[in-house]
C-alpha cells in the first residue's frame with residue numbers, strides 16, 4: 001500500500017509494519033500535538049464481514065479496558081473506501097521480541113518485563129477477555145517519564161470469556177499457544193493465556209522460543225542458576241493439563257513478584273557490582289568540615305526544577321527527583337547483604353539520565369540511587385561506612401548532617417569528581433521505623449538546593 005497523506009485528521013508519517021490483517025502507521029495528531037499509531041484493515045480483508053467485525057471489536061475491547069498496561073485506543077474511523085482504522089498509543093521503543101533479539105536479558109530485567117506483561121493480561125481477564133495470542137512481538141514498549149512501560153497489544157484474536165467456553169476456532173502462534181488452542185472446536189478459558197505467559201517467561205529468560213507442547217525441558221537447562229521456584233512456576237504454567245496451571249494471570253503475576261522479591265534471589269549481576277571495589281578507598285576517615293543541611297521544605301525548592309515522584313517496585317520507597325533526571329529506571333531492589341550488611345534482597349531504585357553509565361566515574365550522569373538497609377546495631381553502620389568509603393570520586397568529602405521530621409543522618413559530598421559533577425551519599429535513619437535509607441546522588445552541575453529537596457522528599461510508605 002502506498003503511503004497515504006492522512007487518515008481523517010491524522011497526518012501519516014511512516015509505515016510501522018504489517019501483520020496478517022492490518023497495516024500500522026505512525027501518524028501525528030496535529031490538534032493535540034502528539035504521535036499516534038494508526039491501524040488500518042488490509043484491503044484484501046475489507047469485505048470479509050467477520051474480519052471487519054473482529055477488527056472493530058479489537059478497538060472496542062482496548063477502549064473499554066482503557067488501561068495503562070494495554071495499548072489505549074483514542075479514536076476510530078472509516079476511510080473513503082470503507083476500510084476501518086483505529087488510532088492508538090504509539091509505542092516508541094519497539095517490542096519485547098526486539099529486546100530479546102538484542103541479547104540475553106539480565107534476570108531482574110526479564111522479571112520486571114514479565115510482571116508488567118502479567119499485569120496487562122490480568123486487566124484483560126478482569127475485563128472478561130482472553131487474549132489468545134500473547135507473545136513477545138505483541139508486547140510493545142513505550143517511553144515514560146520514569147523509564148519505560150509495557151503495553152500489551154494486538155487483540156486481533158481476543159475472545160470474551162463467556163463465548164470462549166463454547167466452540168472456538170483454532171487460533172494463536174505455535175510455541176506460545178496452549179495445547180487446547182490448537183484443537184478446532186475445543187473450549188478455552190483464561191488458562192490458555194497463562195500457558196502463553198509461561199512461554200513468554202521461558203523465552204525472556206533463555207532467549208529461545210519454547211518448543212511446541214508438551215514442554216519437558218525446564219528453562220534452567222538453558223540458563224543455569226534460575227531459582228527453582230521460577231523454573232517450577234514456568235513449567236506449571238506450560239502444563240499440558242490446564243488444571244495444573246496457575247488459575248489466572250493475576251496468580252501467575254503475583255508468584256513472579258514474590259520470586260522477584262525473595263531474599264535468596266540471586267540477580268545475575270547486582271548493578272553496583274559493576275563498578276565498586278568495596279573498601280578500596282577510605283573517605284570517611286578523611287571527612288572534613290561538618291556542616292548542617294537544614295530540613296528542606298517546599299520554600300527551598302529551586303526555581304525552575306520540576307520534581308517528580310518515583311517508587312521502587314514494592315512501593316516502599318518514594319522519592320522526589322528532578323523530572324529531567326527521570327529518563328531511565330531500575331526499581332527491583334538491591335542486595336546490601338553482599339556488602340556485609342544485614343537483610344537479604346531489599347527495596348531499592350536507581351533513577352538516572354543513563355542507568356548503564358551510573359558506575360562510570362567520568363560519565364556525565366545525573367540521578368539518584370536509594371536503597372533500604374535493615375538496622376542491626378553497629379554491624380549495619382560498619383557496612384554503610386564501607387559503601388560510602390568506596391565512592392566514585394577521589395579526594396575529601398564535605399561531611400554534613402541532615403535532619404527533618406522523618407529522617408536524621410549524615411551526608412557526604414564530593415565536589416571534584418572526574419565527571420566534572422558533584423557526588424553525594426547519605427545514610428538517613430528513619431525516626432519512626434527501624435530502617436536506614438542509603439542514597440547516592442549524582443549531579444552533572446551543582447545545585448545544592450536540589451540535594452536538599454531530594455533528601456527532604458524521601459519517604460517510606462510502610
Ligand SMILES: Nc1ncnc2c1ncn2[C@@H]1O[C@H](COP(=O)(O)OP(=O)(O)OP(=O)(O)O)[C@@H](O)[C@H]1O
Nearest residue numbers: 016017018019020022024037071088089090091154
Ligand atoms: N501501538 C503501536 N505502536 C507502535 N508500533 C505498533 C503499534 N501497534 C502495532 N505496531 C507495530 O506494527 C506492526 C504490525 O502490527 P500488527 O499488530 O498489525 O501485526 P503483527 O503483530 O506484526 O502480526 P499479526 O497480527 O499477524 O500477529 C508490528 O511490527 C507492531 O510492532
